[in-house]
């Protein structure tokens with residue numbers, strides 16, 4: 001997609017193939033002393049951030065392609081590619097990407113001459129993959145073509161389903177790796193499209209599929225996304241899956257505890273493909289983590305953060321950040337799609353319960369004042385309930401109750417009812433994960449020529465309930481993380497939101513016209529003064545893109 005945001009700085013070079021930026025990474029370490037004192041030690045690292053400017057021909061392969069999320073995502077991309085419109089009782093609709101930060105989001109990039117904030121579309125900050133140009137393929141245990149799968153999902157309006165038929169009924173999922181024991185028994189009735197052989201042979205078949213897709217579509221890179229059923233957790237057993245070597249042996253022996261999703265992850269990494277886990281199970285057993293680390297392949301998980309849990313990561317941030325003490329959180333929802341059907345089994349529900357409950361842990365841990373020993377509960381009562389009600393289909397009904405202690409013995413209870421088509425929240429999030437993963441794969445960050453390896457759980461945590469290897473679940477800190485990495489690639493400092501001065505131009509003109517008294521600039525003059533930009537040009541040609549104040 002065209003990029004129409006440009007940084008005017010000698011520290012950023014826009015070459016044909018690369019965007020090169022010098023970036024000062026400002027951070028700090030902190031020491032907690034036994035007596036409660038904390039010492040903060042700031043530091044600065046000079047970084048070289050290089051972003052490949054050409055977006056490679058990219059393909060996406062989904063495990064679970066024929067499901068509600070997979071068909072909805074594919075339909076959304078194709079409807080936008082073909083600029084489809086359709087009608088519902090609410091009138092005419094046009095295809096869009098609502099819910100996608102990469103396609104719809106903006107970042108603040110500075111003040112204009114009137115002192116107002118300017119917001120740039122995220123997709124115009126750095127070259128990003130155009131989702132309408134992305135090739136899509138995948139696997140499913142159900143052989144149903146993508147149009148029939150779209151109808152089975154019953155997420156889109158009928159007219160849109162029919163308009164997508166010519167674009168989707170030729171799309172057929174590849175044969176899948178499947179072991180019944182990892183999902184609910186009620187999934188057996190959709191299994192008619194699976195590979196056989198040892199688990200290792202099945203992995204090799206997946207690898208062949210990846211190579212086949214890459215060759216047939218003349219792709220430069222492929223990203224793999226799991227939106228298959230939620231699996232039960234695999235047991236992590238020394239000698240079985242604790243190292244890559246042991247996991248490889250276990251697959252050759254078709255060891256029972258090797259899950260389908262772990263087999264897909266191994267195939268992806270061995271083929272050099274980034275892997276994203278959209279579900280809550282522990283696909284990334286230590287053997288997979290070791291393989292990804294050794295091969296330097298980006299992996300990310302776990303479990304898309306879409307609605308009820310996303311709101312929880314906002315409310316917890318607000319409550320704890322405001323010094324209010326959440327003491328009871330009850331999250332109930334019922335849904336009637338196949339995901340809900342699969343989650344009706346205790347072992348698969350347990351995977352989801354872990355990811356949905358864990359989202360509050362970092363915010364509880366962030367305030368020892370609130371949850372100090374001896375001041376009552378050390379963490380909120382937190383209950384997650386999911387029920388399967390076929391009637392509602394993909395339209396998930398979520399009901400939440402948050403009760404917090406407020407000042408002087410008071411209580412505050414918030415009750416929320418939240419209804420949505422779960423897959424229409426998930427599809428744009430899947431898109432963001434793929435687009436930002438693809439972008440971050442093109443970014444190279446070095447300190448003194450030593451490459452920094454991204455922790456994708458931290459960078460893509462905004463879209464995950466249980467981000468891998470990270471401690472942050474606060475939604476706005478997570479969004480700020482993405483914003484500031486994009487800013488770093490353009491040599492822009494992390495956004496401090498301080499607005500200590502309207503702008504250097506304001507102060508310079510103000511100073512020049514009214515003098516500086518005791519080194520303090522007077523209150524900002526009306527922005528009209530600034531419209532006559534030539535004041536600055538005549539008096540203070542900018543050097544190195546920075547206006548100096550005499």
Ligand SMILES: NC(=O)c1ccc[n+]([C@@H]2O[C@H](COP(=O)([O-])OP(=O)(O)OC[C@H]3O[C@@H](n4cnc5c(N)ncnc54)[C@H](O)[C@@H]3O)[C@@H](O)[C@H]2O)c1
Pocket residue numbers: 063064065066067068069070139140141142176177178179190226227228229230231260261278279280303304305306337338339342422423425426
């Ligand atoms: N808002 C959301 O929809 C949302 C949010 C967070 C997480 N998720 C997770 O995303 C996943 C997909 O959700 P969904 O609503 O599309 O569910 P779904 O059941 O409609 O789709 C899952 C698909 O995976 C297929 N499948 C199962 N095992 C497979 C295997 N081993 N290989 C290939 N395909 C396999 C199934 O046949 C099905 O078509 C679920 O795990 C769900 O928990 C969904």
Ligand SMILES: O=P([O-])([O-])O[C@@H]1[C@@H](O)[C@H](O)[C@@H](O)[C@H](O)[C@@H]1O
Pocket residue numbers: 304305306307308309310333335339340343352356386396398422465
């Ligand atoms: O909205 P959210 O909590 O992020 O995520 C959803 C859950 O609320 C729902 O219970 C579950 O079935 C979906 O797979 C998804 O996980």
